[in-house]
Amino acid sequence: MSQASAISPTREKDFPEWYQQVVRAADMAENSEVRGCMVIKPWGYGLWENIQKQLDVKFKETGHVNAYFPLLIPLSYLEKEAQHAEGFATECAVVTHHRLEAQKQPDGTTKMIPSGKLEEPYVIRPTSETIIGAAFARWVQSYRDLPLLINQWANVMRWEMRPRLFLRTAEFLWQEGHTAHETEEEAVEETKLMHRVYTDFLCNHLAIPVIPGVKTENERFPGAVDTYTVEAMVQDKKAIQAGTSHYLGQNFAKAANIQFLGRDNTRQFAHTTSWGMSTRLIGTLIMAHGDDDGVIMPPRVAPSQIVILPITPKPDTRQEVVDACEALAKTLRAQSFGGEPLRVHVDKRDLQGGAKNWEWIKKGVPLRIEMGPRDITSRSVAVCRRDLGPKAKEFVPKEDFLQNVTELLQEIQDSLLKRATEMRDANMKKLETLEEFQAFFAEEGPGGFALMHWAGSNEEEDKIAKDMKVTIRCVPLSDEFAEEGKCFLTGKPSQKRVVFAKSY
Protein backbone atom coordinates (compact mmCIF):
# COMPACT_ATOMS: atom_id res chain seq x y z
CA MET A 1 0.00 0.00 0.00
CA SER A 2 1.33 3.43 -0.75
CA GLN A 3 1.31 6.24 1.76
CA ALA A 4 1.16 9.93 1.04
CA SER A 5 4.52 10.41 2.70
CA ALA A 6 6.92 8.31 4.74
CA ILE A 7 6.87 10.55 7.80
CA SER A 8 3.79 11.29 9.80
CA PRO A 9 2.92 13.93 10.82
CA THR A 10 4.11 16.15 7.98
CA ARG A 11 6.26 19.24 8.58
CA GLU A 12 3.24 21.41 7.92
CA LYS A 13 1.10 19.67 10.50
CA ASP A 14 3.44 19.40 13.48
CA PHE A 15 7.06 20.34 12.92
CA PRO A 16 8.53 19.29 16.29
CA GLU A 17 6.85 15.90 16.11
CA TRP A 18 7.91 15.51 12.46
CA TYR A 19 11.49 16.12 13.57
CA GLN A 20 11.37 13.40 16.20
CA GLN A 21 9.82 10.94 13.78
CA VAL A 22 12.48 11.69 11.15
CA VAL A 23 15.32 11.04 13.58
CA ARG A 24 13.70 7.74 14.46
CA ALA A 25 12.80 6.75 10.90
CA ALA A 26 16.33 7.47 9.70
CA ASP A 27 17.68 5.45 12.62
CA MET A 28 20.12 8.18 13.58
CA ALA A 29 19.68 8.29 17.35
CA GLU A 30 17.44 7.31 20.21
CA ASN A 31 16.80 8.47 23.72
CA SER A 32 18.79 6.49 26.22
CA GLU A 33 18.00 5.40 29.74
CA VAL A 34 20.16 8.26 30.95
CA ARG A 35 18.11 11.40 31.29
CA GLY A 36 18.70 13.83 28.47
CA CYS A 37 21.38 11.69 26.87
CA MET A 38 21.09 10.05 23.50
CA VAL A 39 22.50 6.99 21.85
CA ILE A 40 23.88 8.08 18.49
CA LYS A 41 23.34 5.20 16.10
CA PRO A 42 25.66 4.35 13.18
CA TRP A 43 23.79 6.40 10.56
CA GLY A 44 23.87 9.47 12.79
CA TYR A 45 27.41 8.88 13.95
CA GLY A 46 28.59 8.33 10.37
CA LEU A 47 27.33 11.81 9.56
CA TRP A 48 29.15 13.20 12.60
CA GLU A 49 32.36 11.45 11.56
CA ASN A 50 32.23 13.17 8.18
CA ILE A 51 31.49 16.54 9.75
CA GLN A 52 34.37 15.95 12.12
CA LYS A 53 36.79 14.86 9.42
CA GLN A 54 36.03 17.78 7.14
CA LEU A 55 36.06 20.41 9.86
CA ASP A 56 39.31 18.99 11.18
CA VAL A 57 40.94 19.47 7.78
CA LYS A 58 39.92 23.13 7.86
CA PHE A 59 41.29 23.55 11.39
CA LYS A 60 44.62 22.04 10.37
CA GLU A 61 44.74 24.23 7.25
CA THR A 62 44.40 27.27 9.47
CA GLY A 63 47.26 26.18 11.68
CA HIS A 64 45.52 24.49 14.59
CA VAL A 65 46.53 21.26 16.31
CA ASN A 66 44.43 18.87 18.36
CA ALA A 67 44.95 18.09 22.03
CA TYR A 68 42.90 16.60 24.84
CA PHE A 69 42.08 17.91 28.31
CA PRO A 70 40.37 16.30 31.33
CA LEU A 71 36.63 15.71 31.43
CA LEU A 72 36.58 16.84 35.06
CA ILE A 73 37.21 20.40 36.07
CA PRO A 74 38.03 21.42 39.65
CA LEU A 75 35.10 23.38 41.00
CA SER A 76 37.37 26.26 41.97
CA TYR A 77 38.35 26.78 38.32
CA LEU A 78 34.79 27.75 37.50
CA GLU A 79 34.86 30.35 40.24
CA LYS A 80 37.71 32.25 38.60
CA GLU A 81 35.68 34.08 35.98
CA ALA A 82 32.52 35.44 37.57
CA GLN A 83 30.38 35.92 34.46
CA HIS A 84 31.42 32.59 33.07
CA ALA A 85 30.63 30.83 36.36
CA GLU A 86 27.21 32.43 36.56
CA GLY A 87 26.45 31.56 32.96
CA PHE A 88 26.93 27.85 33.50
CA ALA A 89 26.06 27.49 37.19
CA THR A 90 22.55 26.12 36.67
CA GLU A 91 23.54 23.30 34.34
CA CYS A 92 26.55 21.60 35.87
CA ALA A 93 26.85 17.93 36.81
CA VAL A 94 29.09 17.61 39.85
CA VAL A 95 31.28 14.68 40.86
CA THR A 96 31.58 14.44 44.62
CA HIS A 97 32.76 10.88 45.33
CA HIS A 98 35.40 8.57 43.96
CA ARG A 99 34.39 5.10 45.13
CA LEU A 100 31.45 2.84 45.91
CA GLU A 101 30.90 0.54 48.82
CA ALA A 102 28.93 -2.65 48.36
CA GLN A 103 26.18 -2.97 50.93
CA LYS A 104 24.36 -6.30 51.22
CA GLN A 105 20.62 -5.90 51.55
CA PRO A 106 18.40 -8.21 53.66
CA ASP A 107 16.79 -9.50 50.45
CA GLY A 108 20.16 -10.70 49.14
CA THR A 109 20.73 -7.92 46.63
CA THR A 110 23.62 -5.51 46.75
CA LYS A 111 23.40 -1.76 46.90
CA MET A 112 26.36 0.37 45.90
CA ILE A 113 26.79 3.36 48.20
CA PRO A 114 28.98 6.29 47.13
CA SER A 115 31.83 6.83 49.51
CA GLY A 116 35.24 8.41 49.44
CA LYS A 117 34.03 11.96 49.39
CA LEU A 118 36.27 14.28 47.40
CA GLU A 119 37.90 17.18 49.17
CA GLU A 120 37.10 19.41 46.22
CA PRO A 121 34.24 18.43 43.92
CA TYR A 122 34.77 18.21 40.17
CA VAL A 123 32.43 19.58 37.59
CA ILE A 124 31.91 17.61 34.38
CA ARG A 125 33.03 20.13 31.76
CA PRO A 126 30.22 22.22 30.31
CA THR A 127 33.01 23.80 28.20
CA SER A 128 36.75 23.85 28.78
CA GLU A 129 37.89 27.48 28.89
CA THR A 130 38.94 27.24 32.51
CA ILE A 131 40.94 24.03 32.46
CA ILE A 132 42.53 24.79 29.11
CA GLY A 133 43.30 28.26 30.41
CA ALA A 134 45.15 26.70 33.34
CA ALA A 135 47.24 24.64 30.91
CA PHE A 136 47.87 27.69 28.72
CA ALA A 137 49.13 29.54 31.78
CA ARG A 138 51.83 26.87 32.17
CA TRP A 139 52.64 26.74 28.49
CA VAL A 140 52.94 30.42 27.78
CA GLN A 141 56.05 32.19 29.06
CA SER A 142 57.15 34.41 26.23
CA TYR A 143 55.62 36.16 23.24
CA ARG A 144 57.57 33.55 21.30
CA ASP A 145 55.16 30.88 22.62
CA LEU A 146 52.30 32.66 20.88
CA PRO A 147 50.02 32.23 19.14
CA LEU A 148 48.89 29.00 20.75
CA LEU A 149 46.35 27.35 18.45
CA ILE A 150 44.62 24.35 20.01
CA ASN A 151 41.48 22.41 19.22
CA GLN A 152 39.83 19.67 21.23
CA TRP A 153 37.28 17.09 20.03
CA ALA A 154 35.31 16.13 23.10
CA ASN A 155 32.05 15.50 24.86
CA VAL A 156 30.64 18.06 27.25
CA MET A 157 27.72 18.03 29.64
CA ARG A 158 25.15 20.70 30.27
CA TRP A 159 22.24 19.68 32.45
CA GLU A 160 19.56 21.14 30.24
CA MET A 161 15.99 21.36 31.49
CA ARG A 162 14.41 20.26 28.28
CA PRO A 163 16.47 17.95 26.06
CA ARG A 164 15.77 17.18 22.40
CA LEU A 165 17.66 14.70 20.26
CA PHE A 166 20.72 16.40 18.70
CA LEU A 167 19.35 19.91 19.26
CA ARG A 168 19.79 20.02 22.99
CA THR A 169 21.05 16.99 24.89
CA ALA A 170 22.60 16.82 28.34
CA GLU A 171 25.74 15.32 26.87
CA PHE A 172 26.85 16.31 23.41
CA LEU A 173 29.85 15.97 21.14
CA TRP A 174 31.64 19.00 19.82
CA GLN A 175 34.89 20.60 19.02
CA GLU A 176 36.17 23.52 21.01
CA GLY A 177 38.99 25.61 19.69
CA HIS A 178 41.03 27.59 22.22
CA THR A 179 43.71 30.00 21.20
CA ALA A 180 45.96 32.56 22.88
CA HIS A 181 47.53 35.54 21.17
CA GLU A 182 49.96 38.32 21.77
CA THR A 183 47.72 41.17 20.69
CA GLU A 184 44.06 42.05 20.57
CA GLU A 185 44.24 42.52 16.78
CA GLU A 186 45.59 39.03 16.30
CA ALA A 187 43.01 37.44 18.57
CA VAL A 188 40.16 39.30 16.91
CA GLU A 189 41.48 38.23 13.52
CA GLU A 190 41.55 34.60 14.74
CA THR A 191 37.96 34.90 15.97
CA LYS A 192 36.86 36.21 12.60
CA LEU A 193 38.90 33.63 10.71
CA MET A 194 37.17 30.72 12.46
CA HIS A 195 33.85 32.45 11.98
CA ARG A 196 34.56 32.44 8.25
CA VAL A 197 35.57 28.77 8.42
CA TYR A 198 32.22 27.97 10.02
CA THR A 199 30.33 30.01 7.45
CA ASP A 200 32.13 28.23 4.63
CA PHE A 201 31.58 24.81 6.18
CA LEU A 202 27.86 25.29 6.64
CA CYS A 203 27.38 26.68 3.17
CA ASN A 204 29.63 24.37 1.16
CA HIS A 205 29.53 21.14 3.14
CA LEU A 206 26.13 21.12 4.84
CA ALA A 207 24.43 23.19 2.12
CA ILE A 208 22.96 25.48 4.77
CA PRO A 209 23.05 29.21 4.10
CA VAL A 210 23.80 31.32 7.17
CA ILE A 211 23.88 34.93 8.17
CA PRO A 212 27.25 35.64 9.75
CA GLY A 213 27.05 38.29 12.42
CA VAL A 214 27.79 39.41 15.94
CA LYS A 215 25.73 38.74 19.05
CA THR A 216 24.33 41.59 21.10
CA GLU A 217 25.59 41.94 24.66
CA ASN A 218 22.51 40.11 25.96
CA GLU A 219 23.18 37.05 23.82
CA ARG A 220 26.94 36.88 24.26
CA PHE A 221 28.84 33.86 25.59
CA PRO A 222 29.33 34.30 29.35
CA GLY A 223 32.66 36.04 29.81
CA ALA A 224 33.26 36.96 26.16
CA VAL A 225 33.99 40.42 24.78
CA ASP A 226 32.44 39.57 21.42
CA THR A 227 30.55 36.55 20.12
CA TYR A 228 30.45 35.91 16.40
CA THR A 229 27.67 33.61 15.27
CA VAL A 230 26.33 31.88 12.20
CA GLU A 231 22.53 31.82 12.19
CA ALA A 232 20.60 29.40 10.00
CA MET A 233 16.88 29.27 9.30
CA VAL A 234 15.19 25.91 9.43
CA GLN A 235 11.90 24.95 7.84
CA ASP A 236 9.62 26.11 10.63
CA LYS A 237 11.22 29.53 10.06
CA LYS A 238 12.96 29.54 13.41
CA ALA A 239 16.60 30.51 13.75
CA ILE A 240 19.25 28.16 14.99
CA GLN A 241 22.73 29.10 16.10
CA ALA A 242 24.94 26.72 14.16
CA GLY A 243 28.34 27.77 15.45
CA THR A 244 29.98 30.48 17.52
CA SER A 245 33.40 32.07 17.69
CA HIS A 246 34.27 34.18 20.72
CA TYR A 247 36.81 36.88 21.30
CA LEU A 248 37.43 36.58 25.03
CA GLY A 249 39.66 39.61 25.42
CA GLN A 250 41.92 39.24 28.45
CA ASN A 251 39.08 38.10 30.73
CA PHE A 252 40.01 34.44 30.79
CA ALA A 253 43.74 35.16 30.61
CA LYS A 254 43.39 37.18 33.80
CA ALA A 255 41.24 34.52 35.44
CA ALA A 256 43.68 31.73 34.55
CA ASN A 257 46.80 33.89 34.73
CA ILE A 258 47.97 33.42 31.16
CA GLN A 259 50.87 35.87 31.16
CA PHE A 260 53.92 36.27 29.02
CA LEU A 261 56.95 38.49 28.76
CA GLY A 262 56.43 40.73 25.77
CA ARG A 263 58.79 42.12 23.16
CA ASP A 264 59.09 45.22 25.32
CA ASN A 265 60.14 43.14 28.34
CA THR A 266 56.88 43.77 30.23
CA ARG A 267 54.52 41.11 31.59
CA GLN A 268 51.25 41.03 29.66
CA PHE A 269 48.07 39.03 29.65
CA ALA A 270 47.34 37.05 26.52
CA HIS A 271 44.24 37.66 24.39
CA THR A 272 42.26 34.45 23.98
CA THR A 273 39.53 33.09 21.75
CA SER A 274 37.28 30.05 21.76
CA TRP A 275 35.01 28.63 19.08
CA GLY A 276 32.78 25.60 18.79
CA MET A 277 30.42 23.52 16.73
CA SER A 278 28.48 20.56 18.07
CA THR A 279 26.28 17.59 17.21
CA ARG A 280 23.52 20.18 17.09
CA LEU A 281 24.65 20.58 13.47
CA ILE A 282 22.98 17.23 12.81
CA GLY A 283 19.65 18.50 14.08
CA THR A 284 20.12 21.68 12.07
CA LEU A 285 20.83 19.68 8.93
CA ILE A 286 17.74 17.52 9.40
CA MET A 287 15.48 20.53 9.95
CA ALA A 288 17.03 22.51 7.11
CA HIS A 289 16.83 19.87 4.38
CA GLY A 290 14.43 17.11 5.46
CA ASP A 291 11.10 16.58 3.73
CA ASP A 292 7.98 14.58 4.49
CA ASP A 293 9.80 11.40 3.44
CA GLY A 294 12.63 11.91 5.94
CA VAL A 295 16.21 13.13 6.00
CA ILE A 296 17.99 14.48 2.93
CA MET A 297 21.75 14.18 3.32
CA PRO A 298 23.91 16.68 1.48
CA PRO A 299 26.33 14.54 -0.59
CA ARG A 300 29.47 16.10 0.92
CA VAL A 301 28.70 14.69 4.38
CA ALA A 302 26.36 11.76 3.68
CA PRO A 303 27.52 8.58 5.47
CA SER A 304 26.81 6.80 2.19
CA GLN A 305 26.47 8.93 -0.91
CA ILE A 306 25.28 6.10 -3.11
CA VAL A 307 23.37 2.99 -2.18
CA ILE A 308 23.12 0.26 -4.77
CA LEU A 309 20.03 -1.91 -4.55
CA PRO A 310 20.31 -5.24 -6.34
CA ILE A 311 16.98 -6.16 -7.91
CA THR A 312 16.79 -9.94 -7.76
CA PRO A 313 13.38 -11.17 -8.91
CA LYS A 314 14.61 -14.66 -9.74
CA PRO A 315 16.92 -16.81 -7.60
CA ASP A 316 18.89 -18.08 -10.58
CA THR A 317 20.04 -14.61 -11.63
CA ARG A 318 20.60 -13.36 -8.10
CA GLN A 319 24.32 -14.01 -7.89
CA GLU A 320 24.93 -12.43 -11.27
CA VAL A 321 23.11 -9.26 -10.23
CA VAL A 322 24.88 -9.03 -6.88
CA ASP A 323 28.27 -9.49 -8.58
CA ALA A 324 27.44 -6.75 -11.07
CA CYS A 325 26.42 -4.43 -8.20
CA GLU A 326 29.65 -5.12 -6.32
CA ALA A 327 31.64 -4.45 -9.47
CA LEU A 328 29.81 -1.16 -9.97
CA ALA A 329 30.47 -0.18 -6.35
CA LYS A 330 34.15 -0.94 -6.77
CA THR A 331 34.37 1.22 -9.88
CA LEU A 332 32.55 4.05 -8.11
CA ARG A 333 34.78 3.88 -5.04
CA ALA A 334 37.77 4.59 -7.28
CA GLN A 335 36.30 8.01 -7.96
CA SER A 336 36.34 10.87 -5.50
CA PHE A 337 34.04 13.69 -4.53
CA GLY A 338 35.00 16.66 -2.39
CA GLY A 339 38.51 15.22 -2.10
CA GLU A 340 37.32 11.94 -0.56
CA PRO A 341 36.67 8.54 -2.17
CA LEU A 342 33.01 7.98 -3.01
CA ARG A 343 31.13 6.31 -0.17
CA VAL A 344 29.14 3.51 -1.77
CA HIS A 345 27.08 0.81 -0.09
CA VAL A 346 25.59 -2.27 -1.70
CA ASP A 347 22.46 -3.33 0.21
CA LYS A 348 22.39 -7.11 -0.23
CA ARG A 349 19.97 -7.79 2.59
CA ASP A 350 17.24 -10.27 1.82
CA LEU A 351 14.40 -7.79 2.17
CA GLN A 352 11.60 -6.81 -0.11
CA GLY A 353 12.70 -4.26 -2.68
CA GLY A 354 10.11 -1.64 -1.83
CA ALA A 355 10.71 -1.72 1.89
CA LYS A 356 14.45 -1.52 1.39
CA ASN A 357 14.09 1.38 -0.99
CA TRP A 358 11.97 3.37 1.46
CA GLU A 359 14.44 2.74 4.23
CA TRP A 360 17.13 4.55 2.25
CA ILE A 361 14.74 7.31 1.29
CA LYS A 362 14.06 7.93 4.97
CA LYS A 363 17.78 7.87 5.71
CA GLY A 364 18.32 10.45 2.99
CA VAL A 365 20.95 8.80 0.80
CA PRO A 366 21.59 11.26 -2.06
CA LEU A 367 21.61 8.64 -4.83
CA ARG A 368 19.92 5.28 -4.99
CA ILE A 369 20.92 2.98 -7.81
CA GLU A 370 18.82 0.00 -8.81
CA MET A 371 20.32 -2.71 -10.92
CA GLY A 372 18.50 -5.85 -12.02
CA PRO A 373 18.80 -8.55 -14.70
CA ARG A 374 17.28 -6.33 -17.37
CA ASP A 375 19.80 -3.56 -16.61
CA ILE A 376 22.70 -5.93 -16.91
CA THR A 377 21.49 -6.90 -20.41
CA SER A 378 20.89 -3.30 -21.43
CA ARG A 379 24.06 -2.02 -19.70
CA SER A 380 22.09 0.58 -17.81
CA VAL A 381 21.23 1.55 -14.24
CA ALA A 382 18.16 3.11 -12.63
CA VAL A 383 19.10 6.34 -10.84
CA CYS A 384 16.97 7.92 -8.11
CA ARG A 385 17.86 11.31 -6.66
CA ARG A 386 16.78 11.96 -3.08
CA ASP A 387 16.29 15.67 -3.72
CA LEU A 388 13.60 14.82 -6.29
CA GLY A 389 10.38 12.97 -5.52
CA PRO A 390 10.45 9.34 -4.36
CA LYS A 391 9.06 8.21 -7.70
CA ALA A 392 11.55 10.04 -9.89
CA LYS A 393 13.63 7.31 -11.49
CA GLU A 394 15.75 7.55 -14.56
CA PHE A 395 17.32 4.71 -16.53
CA VAL A 396 20.68 5.78 -17.86
CA PRO A 397 23.51 3.92 -19.61
CA LYS A 398 25.94 2.68 -16.99
CA GLU A 399 28.94 4.29 -18.69
CA ASP A 400 27.24 7.70 -18.72
CA PHE A 401 26.36 7.33 -15.07
CA LEU A 402 29.94 6.49 -14.14
CA GLN A 403 31.17 9.46 -16.10
CA ASN A 404 28.71 11.94 -14.59
CA VAL A 405 28.26 10.68 -11.06
CA THR A 406 30.38 13.27 -9.27
CA GLU A 407 28.71 16.07 -11.22
CA LEU A 408 25.37 14.61 -10.27
CA LEU A 409 26.33 14.62 -6.60
CA GLN A 410 27.47 18.22 -6.89
CA GLU A 411 24.17 19.05 -8.57
CA ILE A 412 22.31 17.60 -5.58
CA GLN A 413 24.57 19.48 -3.19
CA ASP A 414 23.88 22.70 -5.08
CA SER A 415 20.16 22.11 -5.32
CA LEU A 416 19.92 21.64 -1.55
CA LEU A 417 21.75 24.89 -0.91
CA LYS A 418 19.61 26.67 -3.47
CA ARG A 419 16.40 25.33 -2.00
CA ALA A 420 17.41 26.25 1.55
CA THR A 421 18.50 29.72 0.45
CA GLU A 422 15.23 30.35 -1.37
CA MET A 423 13.28 29.18 1.65
CA ARG A 424 15.19 31.54 3.91
CA ASP A 425 15.03 34.51 1.58
CA ALA A 426 11.31 34.04 1.10
CA ASN A 427 10.86 34.26 4.87
CA MET A 428 13.19 37.17 5.55
CA LYS A 429 11.47 40.56 5.55
CA LYS A 430 12.49 44.15 6.09
CA LEU A 431 9.96 45.69 8.45
CA GLU A 432 9.72 49.27 9.69
CA THR A 433 7.20 49.60 12.50
CA LEU A 434 6.42 47.97 15.82
CA GLU A 435 2.97 47.04 14.50
CA GLU A 436 4.46 45.22 11.51
CA PHE A 437 6.93 43.55 13.82
CA GLN A 438 4.22 42.32 16.18
CA ALA A 439 2.04 41.10 13.33
CA PHE A 440 5.00 39.27 11.79
CA PHE A 441 5.66 37.28 14.95
CA ALA A 442 2.03 36.95 16.07
CA GLU A 443 0.55 33.47 16.48
CA GLU A 444 -1.04 33.57 13.00
CA GLY A 445 1.70 35.77 11.53
CA PRO A 446 4.10 34.55 8.85
CA GLY A 447 7.17 34.44 11.13
CA GLY A 448 10.74 34.14 9.96
CA PHE A 449 13.64 36.56 10.06
CA ALA A 450 12.63 40.18 10.58
CA LEU A 451 15.29 42.67 9.47
CA MET A 452 14.87 45.65 11.74
CA HIS A 453 16.54 48.93 12.47
CA TRP A 454 17.49 48.76 16.11
CA ALA A 455 18.94 51.21 18.58
CA GLY A 456 17.25 50.01 21.75
CA SER A 457 18.77 49.27 25.13
CA ASN A 458 19.60 45.87 26.61
CA GLU A 459 16.50 46.16 28.78
CA GLU A 460 14.27 46.90 25.81
CA GLU A 461 15.78 43.93 24.00
CA ASP A 462 15.04 41.77 27.04
CA LYS A 463 11.48 42.92 27.16
CA ILE A 464 10.86 41.96 23.55
CA ALA A 465 12.38 38.54 24.29
CA LYS A 466 10.09 38.06 27.30
CA ASP A 467 6.93 39.39 25.69
CA MET A 468 7.21 37.90 22.25
CA LYS A 469 9.85 35.14 22.50
CA VAL A 470 11.76 36.91 19.78
CA THR A 471 15.45 37.74 20.11
CA ILE A 472 18.13 39.49 18.10
CA ARG A 473 19.86 36.56 16.48
CA CYS A 474 22.69 38.66 15.21
CA VAL A 475 23.91 41.99 13.97
CA PRO A 476 24.96 40.93 10.46
CA LEU A 477 28.47 41.70 9.27
CA SER A 478 27.59 42.02 5.61
CA ASP A 479 27.21 45.49 4.07
CA GLU A 480 23.94 44.54 2.46
CA PHE A 481 22.27 45.12 5.84
CA ALA A 482 23.79 48.58 6.25
CA GLU A 483 21.52 51.52 5.55
CA GLU A 484 20.28 54.64 7.28
CA GLY A 485 17.06 54.24 9.23
CA LYS A 486 15.19 54.63 12.48
CA CYS A 487 14.86 52.09 15.27
CA PHE A 488 11.40 50.52 15.10
CA LEU A 489 11.00 50.73 18.86
CA THR A 490 12.72 53.94 19.96
CA GLY A 491 12.86 55.95 16.74
CA LYS A 492 16.56 56.61 17.31
CA PRO A 493 18.78 56.67 14.23
CA SER A 494 20.30 53.36 13.12
CA GLN A 495 23.00 52.52 10.59
CA LYS A 496 22.18 48.88 10.10
CA ARG A 497 19.42 46.32 10.26
CA VAL A 498 19.64 43.43 12.73
CA VAL A 499 18.02 39.99 12.50
CA PHE A 500 15.14 39.27 14.86
CA ALA A 501 13.68 35.75 15.07
CA LYS A 502 12.32 33.06 17.30
CA SER A 503 15.02 30.54 17.95
CA TYR A 504 15.94 27.05 19.05
Add this chain to the structure above:
RNA sequence: CGGGGCGUAGCUCAGCCUGGUAGAGCGCUUGCUUUGGGAGCAAGAAGUCGUCAGUUCGAAUCUGGCCGCCCCGACCA
Protein backbone atom coordinates in the same frame (compact mmCIF):
# COMPACT_ATOMS: atom_id res chain seq x y z
C1' C B 1 11.47 24.70 40.61
C1' G B 2 5.93 25.74 39.14
C1' G B 3 1.50 23.60 35.93
C1' G B 4 -0.35 19.09 33.31
C1' G B 5 0.12 13.86 31.93
C1' C B 6 1.98 8.85 31.85
C1' G B 7 4.48 4.03 33.62
C1' U B 8 1.04 -3.01 30.69
C1' A B 9 5.44 -7.63 25.16
C1' G B 10 11.32 -4.89 21.63
C1' C B 11 8.08 -0.25 20.03
C1' U B 12 3.16 2.44 20.12
C1' C B 13 -0.82 1.69 23.03
C1' A B 14 -5.99 -0.62 24.63
C1' G B 15 -7.87 -2.88 29.12
C1' C B 16 -8.68 0.31 34.78
C1' C B 17 -14.47 3.97 35.54
C1' U B 18 -17.97 -1.07 37.04
C1' G B 19 -11.79 -6.01 40.80
C1' G B 20 -12.38 -12.53 38.60
C1' U B 21 -5.90 -14.21 36.87
C1' A B 22 -3.05 -10.69 29.88
C1' G B 23 -4.85 -8.00 24.76
C1' A B 24 -4.17 -5.28 19.74
C1' G B 25 -1.13 -3.07 15.92
C1' C B 26 3.84 -2.74 14.43
C1' G B 27 8.40 -5.44 14.91
C1' C B 28 10.65 -10.51 15.50
C1' U B 29 10.92 -16.24 14.01
C1' U B 30 9.24 -20.22 10.54
C1' G B 31 6.61 -21.89 6.09
C1' C B 32 4.05 -21.01 1.47
C1' U B 33 2.71 -17.43 -2.30
C1' U B 34 4.73 -12.81 -4.02
C1' U B 35 8.94 -9.57 -5.61
C1' G B 36 11.31 -3.44 -11.16
C1' G B 37 8.01 0.97 -5.71
C1' G B 38 6.22 0.56 1.64
C1' A B 39 3.30 -7.48 0.05
C1' G B 40 -0.43 -11.46 1.42
C1' C B 41 -1.83 -15.81 4.14
C1' A B 42 -0.78 -19.29 8.05
C1' A B 43 1.70 -20.79 12.39
C1' G B 44 4.85 -19.23 16.45
C1' A B 45 8.19 -16.80 20.34
C1' A B 46 7.65 -12.86 23.65
C1' G B 47 4.94 -9.36 29.60
C1' U B 48 6.58 -11.39 38.00
C1' C B 49 1.14 -4.93 34.27
C1' G B 50 7.34 0.86 37.48
C1' U B 51 7.93 -0.16 42.83
C1' C B 52 6.53 -0.84 48.04
C1' A B 53 2.54 -1.25 51.19
C1' G B 54 -2.88 -1.30 52.19
C1' U B 55 -8.18 -2.91 51.18
C1' U B 56 -10.17 -7.75 49.40
C1' C B 57 -11.58 -14.69 49.03
C1' G B 58 -9.24 -12.38 44.74
C1' A B 59 -5.73 -6.27 42.38
C1' A B 60 -3.05 -4.30 35.85
C1' U B 61 -7.89 -2.46 37.75
C1' C B 62 -9.49 0.56 44.18
C1' U B 63 -6.33 3.58 48.18
C1' G B 64 -1.60 5.63 49.89
C1' G B 65 3.79 6.28 49.73
C1' C B 66 8.11 6.07 46.72
C1' C B 67 10.79 5.91 41.98
C1' G B 68 11.12 7.08 36.90
C1' C B 69 9.73 9.35 32.36
C1' C B 70 7.12 12.78 28.95
C1' C B 71 4.75 17.57 27.71
C1' C B 72 4.16 23.17 28.83
C1' G B 73 7.12 27.47 31.27
C1' A B 74 12.05 29.77 33.30
C1' C B 75 17.79 28.18 31.34
C1' C B 76 20.47 26.93 26.84
C1' A B 77 25.07 25.02 21.67
